[in-house]
Amino acid sequence: MKDEKIIIVGAGLCGTLLGLRLAQRGYKVDLHERRGDMRLQHVDAGRSINLALSDRGLNALDKVGIKEQILNVCIPMKGRMIHPAEEDSFYSPYSGREKDHINSVSREGLNMALLDTADAFDNVKIFFNSKCESVDIENARATFRNMKTGELYEESGSIVIGTDGAGSAVRQSMMGKTTELLFNYSQNFLRHGYKELTIPPAEGGGWRIEKNALHIWPRGSFMIIALPNLDGSFTVTMFHPFKGPNGFDNLDSKEKVKAFFEKEFPTLIPYMPNYLEEYFENPVGTLGTIKCYPWQAYGKTLIMGDASHAIVPFYGQGMNASFEDVAVFDDVLEKHEGDWGKVFSVFQDMRAENTNAIADLAIDNFYEMRDKVDDPDFIRKRKLEMQLEQNYQNYYSKYSLVTFRPDFPYAKAMKIGRKQDELLLDLCTDHEPEDLNQDEVMEKILDLRNTFNYG
Ligand SMILES: Cc1cc2nc3c(=O)[nH]c(=O)nc-3n(C[C@H](O)[C@H](O)[C@H](O)COP(=O)(O)OP(=O)(O)OC[C@H]3O[C@@H](n4cnc5c(N)ncnc54)[C@H](O)[C@@H]3O)c2cc1C
Incomplete structure (x- = not known):
């Protein structure tokens, strides 16, 4: 067991997964959650009742060893069933590859499974009804309020990590030093x-x-x-x-x-x-998008998950991105363990560009789901994409790159995906997919990818 104590603020999806992973690495972890224990009483989880869990999130769950356990309580969703106003309903698969699907999972069930798994470690302490009021970000000292008694108390550790969601109190404390940290913040x-x-x-x-x-x-x-x-x-x-x-x-x-x-x-x-x-x-x-930078201060305080990048839910990626934060953080820690300043700055610079990209893609998808999924050009383009995915191992649509290829960082998936979309939509504007020579289409796709270091 390591001597260092890590304070995590927020035992939601991201914080509990992070606590669990750090406990597995031997750190002492104190996890503080403003709400009561959802395993003992009904607490308002505050947001959507169920969520779409996909490969990026599953990768992170795999790291802590509970992927299969969670998949057992998921319902696979293989595509969208569209119900237009005037026509019959129709089905649009998410991918041309049989195995690809996303998973519907209960938010509460997932959070409780993470809490149970983390709680089983002797080096994890979970404090419920413990609301962070502020953080002394230079000294990793946090002030909490006991939500039952109103009492205020302080806790200090080697570092503080804020996973306290879109309204993050930890981020708020960083914003108290806006000029010193050159802290950028936007909320839309x-x-x-x-x-x-x-x-x-x-x-x-x-x-x-x-x-x-x-x-x-x-x-x-x-x-x-x-x-x-x-x-x-x-x-x-x-x-x-x-x-x-x-x-x-x-x-x-x-x-x-x-x-x-x-x-x-x-x-x-x-x-x-x-x-x-x-x-x-x-x-x-x-529904809003929050972007900010930096995510760390003085090598003592860090934010991740929705606290550093809240996004709208239309790509089904908010939780997946937050889980991916934990997996990437763990990889960076593996390389630079012993130097929190280095770990924090490498981590934030690897992630910020990518979470900005998924934030923008999620906004794009809002418009796509709302008013494009039943548009004839769009339907033809999706059909062509399905056929390409079925016939060419090497073709991945933008949706597939984002959802089923965790090895493609979001920013790269966005750049390639947007270019592919433009090309295919253009080809499908006047043509049925059956009229197009797919080998020629694929050649154009490969040309386009060559401009990107596709990998
Ligand atoms: C309608 C809707 C649908 C969504 N659907 C999907 C989806 O299908 N797929 C997907 O991947 N994502 C989805 N998301 C996004 C997903 O909900 C979030 O990205 C995810 O919950 C982020 O996890 P988090 O742990 O960072 O933050 P949160 O889940 O917000 O957890 C933060 C935790 O911190 C606690 N807390 C807050 N303040 C304090 C404090 N001061 N002190 C102590 N504790 C505190 C909270 O009580 C909470 O437990 C959806 C979001 C919405 C709104």
């Missing part, structure tokens, strides 16, 4: 928020709609999605403008909501017997 809210509803299990058990798909009801300026849960239900999320004639702020009576759903989502209503009650019970959440 979407004009859309989200609200969760439910499709309950079918009577007698089972799923009312296709189980192994992520469902989308695209409607131009708004959309609904649904991800399956193990109990046969689906978590349904409305992504919807806050303002406007049909915005959240105007859908303020049961009559208005009912009229809106009957007009826009008539085929969904029979699956959601309680949607009107749920609409008024469930809160509207905000």
Whole structure:
């Protein structure tokens, strides 16, 4: 066991995984979480009930040895089931490769499994109801408030790592030294928020709609999605403008909501017997992108996960990117163990460019899911991509590079993927995929990649 004590602020998905990995490396880990213990009482997890877990996240779970355990409680989603307003529903696979899929997992279930695994280590102490108020970032000393008694207390360690999410108190303390750290910060809210509803299990058990798909009801300026849960239900999320004639702020009576759903989502209503009650019970959440730099201060304090890069959820990558942070941090620690300043600065410089890229890709995907997935040019392009993925081992669409190729950093996947998209969309504007010579298309793709050091 090492002598050094590491203080981690926030026992959400990223913090608990990080604590677990550092415990495996022999560090003493104190994990402080503002909420109560979700394994003993229901605590509001605050965000989406289920999440799409994909290869980058799975890679990190593999490092700590719990990938298979988690996969056992996931539902594979092999593609999108699109439900357009005027036409029949259709299925669009995520990849032309049979094995590729993403996984629907319960946020709470995943967090609890991580907590259990971390808690089993003697060198991990988890403090619940322990809210970080501020951090003395130069001296790795944090002030916490006991949320039950109101008492304030201080803890110090060799380093403090903030994994306390988008509203990070640790980041806030770094921002207290903006000029000294040359701290850059940006926060951009979407004009859309989200609200969760439910499709309950079918009577007698089972799923009312296709189980192994992520469902989308695209409607131009708004959309609904649904991800399956193990109990046969689906978590349904409305992504919807806050303002406007049909915005959240105007859908303020049961009559208005009912009229809106009957007009826009008539085929969904029979699956959601309680949607009107749920609409008024469930809160509207905000969606935003946070970018900042640096992520570290004085080799004593570091932020990671949503604390350093909150992104909108439309690529299903926020948690995956946060888990990947832990895996990359671990690789860097392996190389530079003993010099926290070096570990922190190498880590932040490896990650910031990549998390900025996934933040931008997630915004792009918002528009794609909302108003392109049922566009004829886009559908032809996806069809061509599927065929290329089936016929050419070496072809990966932008979505596949981001989701199924963790060996491609996000920034590289974005650059190559965007160029490929432009080329294929151009080719599909006037042509059916069947009319194109695929060998020639692939030659163009390879030419394009040569300009990038594709690897
Ligand atoms: C609607 C929605 C859908 C999403 N879907 C997906 C998806 O499908 N796939 C995906 O990969 N990502 C998804 N995400 C993103 C994902 O939720 C986040 O990226 C992920 O939760 C980040 O993990 P984190 O541990 O960094 O932060 P969080 O999950 O926010 O955890 C932070 C933890 O710190 C605690 N905390 C906060 N402040 C303090 C404090 N002052 N002191 C002590 N503790 C504190 C919190 O209670 C919490 O436990 C989605 C997000 C949203 C909003």
